[in-house]
Amino acid sequence: MIMENLAILVILSFVFISIIHHILKSKLGIKTHKSSTKFPPGPKPLPIIGNILELGNQPHKALAKLSQTYGPIMTLKLGNITTVVISSPMLAKQVLQIHDQICSHRTIPDTVKVLNHHLYSMGWLPPSSPQWRILRRVCATKVFSPQQLDSTQVLRQKTLRELMDFMKEKSEKGEVLNLSEIYFTTILNSVSNTFFSINLAHYEDSCKSQEFKDIIWGIGEESSKPNVVDFFPIFGLLDPQGARARMSKHTEKLIAFVDGLMEERLKSRALEKETTNKRCKDVLDSILDVMLEDNSQILFAAGVDSTSITIVWAMSELLRNPEKLEKTREELQCVYGKGEQVLEESHVSKLPYLRAVVKETWRMHPPGPLLIPHKTLR
Ligand code: HEM
Ligand SMILES: *[C@@H]1O[C@H](CO)[C@@H](O)[C@H](O)[C@H]1NC(C)=O
Ligand SMILES: *[C@@H]1O[C@H](CO)[C@@H](O)[C@H](O)[C@H]1NC(C)=O
Numbered sequence: 001m002i003m004e005n006l007a008i009l010v011i012l013s014f015v016f017i018s019i020i021h022h023i024l025k026s027k028l029g030i031k032t033h034k035s036s037t038k039f040p041p042g043p044k045p046l047p048i049i050g051n052i053l054e055l056g057n058q059p060h061k062a063l064a065k066l067s068q069t070y071g072p073i074m075t076l077k078l079g080n081i082t083t084v085v086i087s088s089p090m091l092a093k094q095v096l097q098i099h100d101q102i103c104s105h106r107t108i109p110d111t112v113k114v115l116n117h118h119l120y121s122m123g124w125l126p127p128s129s130p131q132w133r134i135l136r137r138v139c140a141t142k143v144f145s146p147q148q149l150d151s152t153q154v155l156r157q158k159t160l161r162e163l164m165d166f167m168k169e170k171s172e173k174g175e176v177l178n179l180s181e182i183y184f185t186t187i188l189n190s191v192s193n194t195f196f197s198i199n200l201a202h203y204e205d206s207c208k209s210q211e212f213k214d215i216i217w218g219i220g221e222e223s224s225k226p227n228v229v230d231f232f233p234i235f236g237l238l239d240p241q242g243a244r245a246r247m248s249k250h251t252e253k254l255i256a257f258v259d260g261l262m263e264e265r266l267k268s269r270a271l272e273k274e275t276t277n278k279r280c281k282d283v284l285d286s287i288l289d290v291m292l293e294d295n296s297q298i299l300f301a302a303g304v305d306s307t308s309i310t311i312v313w314a315m316s317e318l319l320r321n322p323e324k325l326e327k328t329r330e331e332l333q334c335v336y337g338k339g340e341q342v343l344e345e346s347h348v349s350k351l352p353y354l355r356a357v358v359k360e361t362w363r364m365h366p367p368g369p370l371l372i373p374h375k376t377l378r
């Protein structure tokens with residue numbers, strides 16, 4: 001019982017800069033006596049659980065408050081893990097830019113280690129590894145390059161058209177919609193079309209379409225829920241919350257799924273060589289020769305939640321501020337008229353007010369306020 005409560009109280013995944021004791025010892029030769037290790041100030045830790053209870057259920061707010069007492073750099077003990085929290089622009093620049101080589105390693109949540117995912121994934125490999133560099137380069141040249149984004153833009157436009165048709169149909173019938181679910185579907189399809197030229201989710205749920213959504217939703221959930229194993233590695237073998245078992249299932253399913261898509265594509269490409277049937281080139285086409293499989297997990301998991309949550313918050317804030325909503329609408333009508341003109345991604349530059357709305361949304365509701373855990377090398 002106490003375990004459950006602790007787990008709920010603690011956030012794990014997006015936890016800050018953590019410095020693991022033994023690394024300090026081995027790299028710096030710091031003595032094992034507690035008194036000889038100099039950490040920034042912080043609240044007094046309780047035995048065993050440390051400062052976990054201070055985080056409450058909104059850790060980003062609790063941390064902001066604590067930093068008013070202890071300053072922009074402070075130390076917390078989260079269970080077995082010593083964590084340094086920074087919270088000023090100056091320190092963020094020091095850690096994420098000036099000393100990024102040392103500070104951009106990661107503490108890896110237990111659930112991410114299933115099937116050794118962390119050894120292949122851009123989000124978790126250390127930036128010093130050649131593998132991480134290759135994956136970053138592949139993303140820069142094969143996924144997010146202007147040419148590649150241009151080539152897949154029609155696929156995302158199709159996704160938006162489907163969203164608009166669905167909303168229109170529902171609003172004509174006067175039905176109530178759950179926007180969280182709808183935007184999740186839209187963004188999932190936007191990413192899956194960019195990669196594979198297919199919709200992997202649907203608005204009206206059938207069993208089949210729900211399956212893929214559940215996998216991605218599940219991965220997002222498991223990797224952001226607090227897991228007692230991450231604070232007390234001694235429980236590692238037990239997996240008391242069952243998180244590792246669930247994550248294993250999701251990950252296996254996702255890999256099998258992507259395997260299937262790749263095989264299918266290899267076959268259809270072989271056939272296409274003989275015809276002149278022209279498709280638009282998606283990411284799968286351009287990187288079929290490069291290892292993609294493990295990267296698709298991080299791209300789905302990182303891209304779908306962050307983006308759909310941004311839209312949900314932006315819409316919620318606009319609904320709460322009708323005059324801002326009106327201004328956004330006016331700007332859109334100014335650029336698009338009331339007609340059915342197609343949105344081009346390049347038009348974003350013509351929509352400064354909308355861009356400001358998005359930035360303000362990120363300021364008020366940052367989707368990953370605590371980043372992905374960073375670990376210092378020394
Ligand atoms: C609203 C949109 C988004 C927000 C707010 C957001 C936020 C973040 C944050 C805070 C991090 C951690 C940075 C760190 O630990 O220093 C991150 C990493 C990452 N994001 Fe996003 N993200 C967004 C959209 C996306 C999209 C659309 C994709 C891909 C399709 C994506 C892929 C990634 C990847 C791969 C990483 C790990 C990079 C690495 O470790 O090398 N993100 N994102
Ligand atoms: C974490 O626990 C292990 C024993 O399980 C212990 O050796 C180690 O010193 C602890 N680390 C910290 C930072 O408390
Ligand atoms: C909307 O969907 C989300 C995700 O499934 C759920 O957490 C939320 O409770 C739903 N909201 C309503 C009002 O049903």
